[in-house]
Amino acid sequence: MIRDFFLGFIKIHILYHASKAPVCGIEIIKELRRHGYSISSGTIYPTLHALERHNYLRSENSVVGGKRRRYYQITKKGLKVLEASRKKISELVEEVMEQTEIGN
Amino acid sequence: MIRDFFLGFIKIHILYHASKAPVCGIEIIKELRRHGYSISSGTIYPTLHALERHNYLRSENSVVGGKRRRYYQITKKGLKVLEASRKKISELVEEVMEQTEIGN
DNA sequence: ATCATAATATCGAATCTCGATATCGGAATT
DNA sequence: AATTCCGATATCGAGATTCGATATTATGAT
Numbered sequence: 001m002i003r004d005f006f007l008g009f010i011k012i013h014i015l016y017h018a019s020k021a022p023v024c025g026i027e028i029i030k031e032l033r034r035h036g037y038s039i040s041s042g043t044i045y046p047t048l049h050a051l052e053r054h055n056y057l058r059s060e061n062s063v064v065g066g067k068r069r070r071y072y073q074i075t076k077k078g079l080k081v082l083e084a085s086r087k088k089i090s091e092l093v094e095e096v097m098e099q100t101e102i103g104n
Numbered sequence: 105m106i107r108d109f110f111l112g113f114i115k116i117h118i119l120y121h122a123s124k125a126p127v128c129g130i131e132i133i134k135e136l137r138r139h140g141y142s143i144s145s146g147t148i149y150p151t152l153h154a155l156e157r158h159n160y161l162r163s164e165n166s167v168v169g170g171k172r173r174r175y176y177q178i179t180k181k182g183l184k185v186l187e188a189s190r191k192k193i194s195e196l197v198e199e200v201m202e203q204t205e206i207g208n
Numbered sequence: 209a210t211c212a213t214a215a216t217a218t219c220g221a222a223t224c225t226c227g228a229t230a231t232c233g234g235a236a237t238t
Numbered sequence: 239a240a241t242t243c244c245g246a247t248a249t250c251g252a253g254a255t256t257c258g259a260t261a262t263t264a265t266g267a268t
Binding site: 001002004005006007008009011012013016054056081084085086088089090092093095096097098 | 106201
């Protein structure tokens with residue numbers, strides 16, 4: 001359930017991080033793992049490709065510590081989508097957050 | 105993109121509504137449509153079945169205005185999952201909500 | 209009984225995710 | 239500079255999910 005939510009949320013999460021600093025696949029995977037979510041590389045990389053195809057991200061190759069990496073940074077279009085997403089998220093989440101008294 | 109986010113969120117949304125009052129498929133579809141999301145009946149009904157299979161919801165048939173309906177209400181197990189989801193959601197959402205200054 | 213209608217259920221196609229495997233690029237070794 | 243190693247990225251097939259069209263079901267009206 002929570003995983004379901006998160007899987008949908010992942011794209012926005014990537015956009016958010018890319019809005020702070022350039023990100024690459026392996027960093028995202030590791031960061032998520034630190035937070036307790038293990039997302040397959042077979043999900044992350046195609047997702048990054050899709051975000052770039054939509055022009056929300058733009059990438060370039062680079063080399064860090066002798067390792068090849070493809071870094072993605074957010075575009076203006078991506079920033080707008082992130083901003084629009086934030087609005088929708090607060091709407092949607094706010095409602096669900098209203099407590100229901102819970103039995104046991 | 106926003107749609108992607110919401111699709112994962114839908115199950116939690118259904119649990120939330122079912123925690124307030126019994127819900128049925130057509131009502132959920134209409135409510136979402138009011139909020140600007142058109143979710144296929146081919147998604148909603150299988151989703152309801154899955155939630156019942158997991159024992160998060162329990163259903164019974166009834167008749168309203170001469171129309172057959174299957175109403176779902178939340179179970180204790182479902183309430184617990186909803187509660188756990190709320191905690192995770194606020195964690196996940198909080199981070200992404202930090203504003204990035206947006207150009208234009 | 210038959211029909212019309214609304215709600216639910218199901219179906220095939222397209223898409224997404226997984227995790228395993230393949231590829232690719234850089235650096236070290238010789 | 240060819241070979242090998244290694245880590246990051248890319249891709250693949252299988253299973254699951256979503257869509258929207260179609261089928262089924264249950265009810266009330268004729």
